[in-house]
Amino acid sequence: MPEVTAFAPGHPSWAELASPDPEGSRRFYRGLFGWYSYTLTVGDLGDYEVFTLGGVKGPEVAGMQALADDSETASWTCYFRTDDIPATLAAVRDAGGLETVEPTDIANLGRMALCSDPEGADFALWYPYDLKGAGVVDEPSAMVWVELAARDIERARRFYGEVFGWRAVDRDYYDSVYTHWKVGDWAVAGMVSMDEHWPPGHPSHWTPFFWVSDCDESAALAVELGARVRIPPTDIKPCRFCVVTDPTGARLGLVTPTTDVLAERGRP
Template identity: 90%
Template structure:
């Protein structure tokens, strides 16, 4: 699709990796997706890596920073656009979620806050200054989708509906019910129930999915680069997808959408 000029409130706008080994993670993602990157110094937050598509001057696709301390876990965080961070944080608290990091300016890029939903799944809010979010989405090597794995899908439906105004629509994508969340007619995110296939102690979480031209080849490439395959390439109605973890353990999805979905997601 054309490069993004703005994101509407409630839409996923950015994905950010927290890594214990930024240098190694950078090599992995550059090799897997063909990304380039450059480093910014962002005040008290230190160095921040911006991944780009095409070349180092290309549109931004994701960010990366080092884990704040050794006790943290490597992970991707999904950011959602808001026009009013204090109001959205109030909605998070009213709906039973938590504010886990108070609003913070990220240099001149934007203002962010970290939250968790009532089941403990982390996500972030983004109010843009000079970085609207991803410069391109819904094309190969860029983010296509974000998905919540939840142990209480009814509570999650209530929470995200209250916070972002999302409308839940059930789909038969898997052998169980899958939830699409919509803003108007546009599907902005999905949700899958954490049933018996998940380890008992595995926490609820958000996962970003990146478009790849060949799911099988990209999954094999991720394994060759030191990642682990958690769900092998699998066909469902809208796509062929796989779940992998990178060499540091951060979880992400690889997805090759069907022709119909490609046409739908190519709309501005």
């Protein structure tokens, strides 16, 4: 796909890693995806790492910041584009969610706010200034999908429908129900039900998925680099995928598409 020039409201636009070991995370993701990176100093927020493809001056693919303290856990956060952060936050609260970090300017990059849905799954809102979001998506080593794992899927459907205007469409990828959320005809995200196969007490969460040329080889490479496989390489209709936790414990997915990604999601 050509480099992205803009994201429409309600679409995933960025993924950000919170790491207790930024240097170790740099080594892992550079080794796994071939990413480069550069560091920005963002005022009182400290250093912010921007991962890129094709060299330091290549398109941006994701961000990283250090965890504030040892009580927090490593994680990836999925960002969704909004034209009006206060209005979207009001919709989050009205629908039963929480505002966990108030709107904050990230230097000249954009304005963000952190939220959680009624089951506690964290996600972020993004209003761009100079950084529209990822400079490239839907190609190798870039983000291709975001997915929510939720225990109460009907509650999640109501919440995200009210907040982003998403329309839920059921698909037959798994033995259990899988949901595509759509804006118009374009599938922007997915949802899987956390059934009895999930560990008791495992929290609801969002996971970013990144395109790899060979899911099995990339899963093996991730393990060599210190990751753990949580869902082994598995075939479903549009792809072969797996889920791993990186050396710090942050969860991410690896995907090798077996169909036309844009056609599968509903080419705009």
